[in-house]
Amino acid sequence: MFEYMNYNIAPWGHEIIIYFFLIGAAGMTFVYAAAPSVFGNVFGGAARSMEPFQRTGLIVSLVLLLICGPLLIMDLGQPQRFLYPIIHFHWTSPLSWGSLFLPLFGLCIVGFLFGHMKGHTGLMRLTGILGSLLALSMPLYTGLDLMVHQTRELWSNATIPLLFVILSMSSGTAVVAVIQLLRGQLDARASEFLHAFLYLSLGVTFALFLAEWVVLTYGSEEKQQAWTLINESFAFHYWGLTFLVGILIPLLLVAIPRLGRDPRVLTMAAVMSAVGAYTFREVLIYAGQLTQIYY
């Protein structure tokens, strides 16, 4: 009798959340690695502090991408048809655009790496600019993928893609900070550079978190239901890991001028923000599906 379906399933599980997190981190790691070639001459050459990170960053970005691709493919019910979103491209679906941009992003990483190894600055600049745009499109499309679901009010709002881009900035900063700290290359200039981005991302995340709070508590019945679900089923993840560990504590750490620029404190704050970046996505994706399930 129940051959056809489980009663009220949630279609997207942890694979999608891990994918969303990793692809965001991969994208922003590439942006950091490409920054000296793309933005090297602006803001007093601040991006040049990332030069020691370039090759490692590109490899890490490529490795993350190579994890993401198979993860996404294995999550499909028909993994052998993974090229269909490109072959049968559907322009109204963000997933189609994402499937197209994902390999192009990979090509840009390889192209940039090749240019870096051969010292070909023209190629580096071209692939750096294109790759950075594609890197930003990775978290952007994952957010859009949720945003276009007009019937799920927790997802269908204008802040979700922006939130996902900002969260990827946090997770990318964490990747860079950890690697550079371990390699002993997180000097004052690099710390200053990462500090600015982490401060910005945490500030915007904090603002969006508050905006989400207001929208959900003052929203329609479905939004209020989502708020109840979040507080009943994901309270620890939302308030503990996302708000406290992922936003508030790191924001306070980076807000203290000297302490926030200390390489170890900065790295710790970045890692905490990455934890928040993961759990924020997790709560939003799960709760967004559960509001429909309890319909």
Place this chain on the structure above:
Amino acid sequence: MPVGLQAEPSLGVPGKKRWAMVIDLRRCIHCDNPPCVRNCPTEATYKHEDGFVLQRYDRCIACRTCIAACPYNARHVLPKNRDRVRIGGVVDKCTFCNHRVEQGQVPACVQTCLGRSRIFGDLNDPNSEVSRLVARHKTVVLKPDKGTRPQVYYIKPDRAQTEQQYSSPQSYAARADAEAFYRHNRGSKFFSGVL
């Protein structure tokens, strides 16, 4: 009290069964503005010009975006290994039995419903039964606020149906059934021929 009930359920004698029925409305309602179609990355789901929302099984990658998009929980993933049917491991849904409709038949659920509670037809044909029912009765659709423009209409029960009072059969179908019933039984079996 369970959510959605208008009154406390009568649970009857403790320890005994209390048969009840819940009508689950989770079926595809073939929206005119279907979110599943827009979000499908491979156009495996499409809107047929006759109004069906259909699925190309050979194109579906089972990314389950359409399941996430559907506000009615009308979609599901078929099991991969099925005994008698080759199609599996893809997303499926009600098709309004378009294969039957194209041959001039009604959907299987309409044909098999003993109470004739499901009526199917062309809404653009003013003489069809569905057109008349939709025109004559107050109807509702599910979650109209979602902007999906559903094509399954539910006739709202009016007082004549929910309260105990005399009323003649309301719908064309019910009246036709009643007339056929009386005609068939007149003078022979029913109440010893009184009717």
